[in-house]
Amino acid sequence: MKHIKTLTTRDLKESMKKGGCGECQTSCQSACKTSCTVGNQSCEKMK
């Protein structure tokens, strides 16, 4: 495309189908402890 460059992202709608296994890390166990940041976590199945 000439006008648009799309970054590679996970298809969130698709993630509804196989998601929700719950094996991922609990957010606050990383570095935060005073905020909630989820978008930076990795999916255990995609590691």
Add this chain to the structure above:
Amino acid sequence: MIHQYKNNGYNIVMDVNSGSVHVVDDIVYDMIPLVEPLVTGGVKDADTVKAAVLACGNLRYEEKDILEAVDEVLELEKAGVLFAEDVYENAITDFKSRKTVVKALCLHIAHDCNLACKYCFAEEGEYHGRRALMSFEVGKKALDFLVANSGSRINLEVDFFGGEPLMNWQVVKDLVAYGRSLEEPHHKKFRFTLTTNGVLLNDEIMEFANKEMANIVLSIDGRKEVHDRMRPFRNGSGSYDLIIPKFQKVAESRDQMNYYVRGTYTHNNLDFSKDVLHLADLGFKQISVEPVVAEPSEEYALREEDIPQLLEEYDKLAVEMLKRQKEGNGFNFFHFMIDLKGGPCVYKRLSGCGSGTEYLAVTPWGDLYPCHQFVGNEKFLLGNVDEGIVKTDIVDEFKSCNVYAKDKCKTCFAKLYCSGGCAANAYNFSGSVNGVYDAGCELQKKRIECAIMIKAAMAEE
């Protein structure tokens, strides 16, 4: 839902519902607000959209370029990566009402501390209560409780927290050994983590931590004067000089991975990007510096009028990080890390941190709370390691907490990245775990914008 913004020379269009991110030229950037109401209103025919865009007359570009750009925009719409519908609300309601398991514990191994940090939400380790150390027996029951309540989940997380956990180090070591002994028979895998102020760190502790701890969080605020002002010993003297060489040794001994130097910025260091860069200049590669959460009456609390400067600081930091990255001297900043390709599924994104359901905090005497931030607030006492969770109504309240339960989140572009924010902050500032902490939201949104700008810039390389 579309969120578009300009940052560091990049025009960025986020298609919130699909999770897609597009870097666009000026024509598309100016056109999106014209096309969005058409497409979401059901008008998708290329000729009709083109005619409507041209008729609007607001775009001062060549007609040929405008028409070409409309085709590209509609192509993305067709592919489901632009103007995607929100199809998640029902799914998350079902998901949240499922039976949950406990998968992580924050063990308050010591309600005592050898520092007297001014902003400590734990009240210098005591959490509005008494000084106490967790016994091995209580810790053992906590791990048994975790295993028994974790269902089929394999990975279990245990953070040794405080106060200062190194003040009760032998119990930490004994609990790690006990946890390891549970792994094989129960088909579980423990990920232990440690949060420490570093005062008692020594070679023996480092060696053990490097063997057993999946992550280690080292508390330091940045520049010496900033750190020492907020993180003094109980006699008032600063702790910076003592901990720096130890933290540098930890970072190197872990090959600059699986640790964070973690600081808190306050009203006293609104120029906090300098603290982040100071830590980077000291050689640290994994850095997290976060806004203080405090009662508005505290002199160090962030104020509404501080927000514009803080937003600018994030922008400045993002630009400097990119520069250093290109020079081969990059570092990670926790709040700018975003995993676009391999990030969490939509259920995780909508359901938040798991406090009160999947994640619980345990006091030294074995009481259970929804998370470390609620410890000491009797209203949120859930039960204890002997009897398990008694107050299931509180768990249900946390269980219902999700992005769609919060009116302000429903229409926010950041909802799939922050998951509705911290329940403790929401409770402290709005009186409800289903509320929001507005100042925190402003900062969070800026961090997401910066993080995505960095991804856009890196994609250009």
